[in-house]
Amino acid sequence: MATVRDGQGPEGAATVVVRGESGSADQPLLSSSSALAILRLTGGQLLLYGVLLILLIVTFIPIVYLIALSLKDNGQIYGRFWSMPDPYRWENFALGSLAIWRAVLNSILTSGTSTAATVVLASLSGYVFARHRFPGKELIYTGILALLMIPPILTLIPAYVLILNMGLENTYWALILPWTSGGQVFALLLCRSFFATLPEEFFDAARIDGASELQSFAQIAVPLSAPILVTVAVVRLVTTYNQFMWPLVVISSPKRQVVAVALTQFTSEIGVTDLGPQMAGYILASIPLIVLFSFGMRHYVRGLTAGGLKA
Amino acid sequence: MGLSTPGVSNKSWFNRNRSGMPLSTGSGLSGLPVRTAAGQFWQAAAAIALAATLLLVVAMPLSAQSPDGQLWVHGSASRVQAVAVSEDGSLVAVGSRDNSLSLFDGSGELLWKFEAENSILGVDISPDGQWLAIASEDRFVYLLDADKNVLWKYKAARPMNNAAVAADGSLVAATSDDLSVYVFDNEGTLLWREELGIGVRAIDIYGSAEKARVVLGSDDGLITIYSREGRDLLQAWLDYSVKTVSVTSNGARILAGTSDGSAVLLNGANGSEIWRFEAEDSVNSVSLAGDGSSALVGSEDGSAYLLDGSGILTHQFRQESEVLSVSIAGDGNRLSIGTVSGAARVFDRAAALSGAARSSAQRQRLIFAVVGVIALLILAAVWAARTTAAGQQVWQRSAAGPLGVLQSMWSARLSYLLILPTLALLLTFNYYPAFSGLYHAFTDWSPGVRTEWVGLSNFYSLMENRFFLSGFRNAAILVVVSVAKTMTMPLLVAEFIFNLRNRFSQYWFRTLFVVPIVLPAVVEILVWNNIYDPAIGLLNESLKLVGLENLTRVWYGDASVALGSIIFIGVPWVNAFALLIFYGGLISISNEIIDASLVDGASTWRRFWSIDLPLLMGQIKLLLILNFINAVQTFELVFLTTGGGPGASTYTPALELYYKAMRMDRMGIASAIGMILFFIILAGTIVNMRFVSSSTEYEA
Structure with a gap:
């Protein structure tokens, strides 16, 4: 189709072809081979580009600043604030990594374990809630949903006391167990609604072939729902990796601290006072998220947009 | 039955807030299906009641008090x-x-108080209490008798850091920061002095008269036993600095605490290791009972550990701060613990140990009570089913009767088994803390010590707490600002990107705007801390560069701009999360609608207001409530920047909750703050659900 948009509002452009159609019958603008034509720039579009570019630059100022500082030593920062790093102090990254590698490992361990547990438990119970019939099902399910009403701030202190009473403070369990538990609620919602969309015929066929309930869960439901499980995992990993208040409360030993809190204790606990290594540490702490997003961004975005709002 | 309710799955993404709070059950009431409001409500109420009783059984015992046997x-x-x-x-x-x-008697009465010229670093008392050896930072070691008379004192070149006295007072030993050990007789005559050339502060004495021996531990991990004359009798090596030693009265056992957090029991005859106990952090002080049947280990991790003769932990005394010094009475019955925060506590060992037993009795009573309550509830339900009209309906509907239900429950046992782990976790870590918080908001709560019902007095005291009130005002400001931020910039940018006519540019702009999401949330705040740094921050430097030096200031330290500075963090506030949601909403608007509007000659402006915005109402509602919930609980943003200051100008309720609970041990008041925030969030959620128009609520 060659839909023609007239009067594109503020841009005031006369007539422009929309959505990648060749539009042979249109303006000379398109026949020109200049870059302007490739981008289909008109006055209005130029304005959009300008505004977006400015916003993008402002958004990136802190990141650029972070990178610049991470490559300078204190002398360069205090003496020549505005100049580029010269020489580049790559050893800042070595120093920074020495200070935070342990915290990063702690974070990966706790986030990873709790995410894995969440995915396993939520897919199991999501499957049960979607496909099984048993007395009290909707009642229990509603009871779980009701937890969405509980803000973390209400449970913070009692959960901390609970952890104390269990003797788990200052252990990885103090992070893993509550995170696993808390993450299940939303994961369960997702899993149940996803499993419910799987055609009943698959499971009937499996049953006829003699598959047990657990077999049809593991060999039909899970493979088919891999995308949603990955989405759950990515979201949980990001969420737990960023947790700050809970580890701050339950973990006091620097040996066990997770990265979000450890970064804030750079000077007091780890003894790094130079800004450069500190900034390098901030960047290094982002690596797990960079890795995660570089393959999982698609899942994260899909979860946010299509999956989340149109499930 | 069996299929998920569509109203539910819509909201499933509520948990995806990045702002990171513990136990992220996420947030938001709107997770509840609202189709058949009344019926569902009762179902929810019943579910909660069921869960509440269940968790009473499961988790209540965990909250049972464990009295430590504290005497004073x-x-x-x-x-x-x-x-x-x-x-x-x-x-x-x-x-x-x-x-x-200060010298106290067994009941905590102050007998007398001795003042040195500087802080007291070490003290030892002979078993009969007749002699006290005191090491002070004023460089003196003092020997006192039981009546506070200073018998003699001796001055070293540097502060004395620890002292010990023999049972009969015939020998006094002291270690000093001048890296030496000094040994005196009862008259204060220096018998010998050895310069070790390495840090030393672990010292103890056993035996009496001519048979008195000095046990010394040093920073190179060496433990040495000296005779009265200074002859070196035995040496043992440990892997880490020895920070403290204690020895039984016959010298058969030596307990050493090291900087790696171990307490090691050595055989006093040959120096071999008998057992080892690991604390969480460096051990500051150890003490052995006279016969070695029990030991107390004080660690920097904030606990004192009571061990039995074979090194098994029998009780952990959790303190509010690092434990600097511990001492156990010769007969092992009284324990004393001194902490960084200035508390000196004395405990009775027997009472501490029986605490566990007592709490199990409490537990039994509790379980009986709970079972009783459940039985009553069942009776009431049966009665209701028999006599009320509605109840009879329900009764007849489940015509198969209770037996049928039980049968079908049994046949569905696999289902229950599969969801059991999920339920157990949720009950323990989500349901129980929620109810516990609501309950303890009305108590004076100091876990392990006391729990007293105080009615509304926590709430009254909050009404007079200027930090809390200021926090409330700030939270209101932050809520408004945060909602405004999210509703403007990300929506604007999403629209702009959506209106770009080049798909390639669309893709890159979208991706680049989302890139900052890879920084951990705290890093963004920490980088902004540096931008605001008064000495060498980007903001002040930029102002200087363009000649606006009069505008530079201490951004966090100036009460008039501190809150503004915090709000300004993250400018231009193109929140990646909101951007993705809005953008996703925009691209899901069907082309037909847009094309139709074009045919009708609608301008972009008109299209935005009449098509995009109404169709984005679902996303707007979602972001509205998420932002509201997060902003009410704002913590990191102030904790990591101003810490609430200057004065109370940037406090938030969550910050005050944290301080009350973690720094002042006022768990009851903290719970009350949590409860208030909970109800505010609940109210906001309900308002959002009910009154924010969503004529075109997104469909399942």
């Missing part, structure tokens, strides 16, 4: 750096940083 506590403003207890526990010496050494 002496609190002071300055850290308690040394404690010592006599043989029968009738005398307790407490030395603190305020230069004073």
